[in-house]
Amino acid sequence: MTTQKKSVRFEEMMEKLRECAEKIDSEDTSLEESIALYEQCVTYHRQCTEILARARQRVEIYRPEAGEIAEFGEEQ
Numbered sequence: 001m002t003t004q005k006k007s008v009r010f011e012e013m014m015e016k017l018r019e020c021a022e023k024i025d026s027e028d029t030s031l032e033e034s035i036a037l038y039e040q041c042v043t044y045h046r047q048c049t050e051i052l053a054r055a056r057q058r059v060e061i062y063r064p065e066a067g068e069i070a071e072f073g074e075e076q
Contacts, residue, residue: 010051017044 020037023029029037 010048013044013048013051017041017048020044 020041024034024037024041
């Protein structure tokens with residue numbers, strides 16, 4: 001259940017990031033609002049990046065021919 005909560009949290013932050021970006025692109029958004037939204041986007045991006053980094057550390061690929069476990073992304 002913890003993994004599911006992290007996944008939902010990540011997805012929610014990505015959606016907020018998309019919403020902020022759309023508002024910034026709107027012609028109705030003032031410069032001050034755009035700057036505040038940009039700052040929110042940076043925060044959401046950092047949080048998403050941290051979650052992805054932690055997830056990547058947890059993902060491992062088992063290489064039976066070598067009898068070892070390698071980190072995700074390593075060539076086999």
